[in-house]
Amino acid sequence: MFQALRLTASEDGVRALARGWAPTLFGYSMQGLFKFGFYEVFKIFYANMLGEEKTYTYRTMLYLAASASAEFFADIALSPMEAVKVRVQTGIGWGHTLRECAPKLYKEEGLGGFYKGLPPLWLRQIPYTMMKFAAFERTVEFLYKHVVPVPRDQMSKQAQLVVTFAGGYIAGSVLCPRQPPSRHRCQ
Structure with a gap:
């Protein structure tokens, strides 16, 4: 990893290490807002459809359906x-910036250019999000x-x-176990 950072910095300058920060910040902020917000909305919606029992x-x-639905819109x-x-x-x-690139993308490819990568994004993100939320919910229940x-109902908020945080930490640790360092070297 450090070799890749050094190579990027030496070829394109230190500023290249931060290239793409603005679309990353805005994109993942929107995704998080939709994912977590819609998850709660869909969970209530589907629960009302099913009934209490x-x-x-x-x-x-229910967790799987709500998270898949939320991730669909988040992506x-x-x-x-x-x-x-x-x-x-x-x-x-x-x-090299969001302000330069977005208008060019729209001019060259139209609105569809912004969504070319959506199907692969769905294929990767929806199953992951389903497992993440189901593992979290079941961990909190446990x-x-x-x-x-x-x-x-007798605990303070x-x-x-704290229980919610612990559940998220445990579920995240189970879903993302630590992997041994890669032996691959950047060329």
Whole structure:
């Protein structure tokens, strides 16, 4: 990794290391807003469709459906900035900033140019998000059932936040186990 950073800095200058920061910031901010916000909306929507008993019985399916639905829209929000970011980072006649690249992309390829990468994004992100949210929800359920000595409704909001944070940390650690360092060297 450090060799790649040194190579990029030596060939294109230190500024190249930050190339694409603006579309990355805006794109992933929008994706996060849609993903987490719509997840809660879809969870409530699907729960209301199922009713209380089926919601509990099929809660993992509910988590999977709500997260897939949320990620579908989140990637629509992310895709335009991903398209710009790729062009900014490659720099092949598109410009080096969001302000330079986005109008050129629209002029050259129209609105569709911003969404060319959407199907592969869906194929990668939707399954990952489904597993991430299902693992998180089931981990929090496990913590409340087997670890936390007090019923959830008797806990303070701060204590519930700690359990939620712990659930996210544990679920994230299970989904993203540490991998051994790569033996591949950048040429």
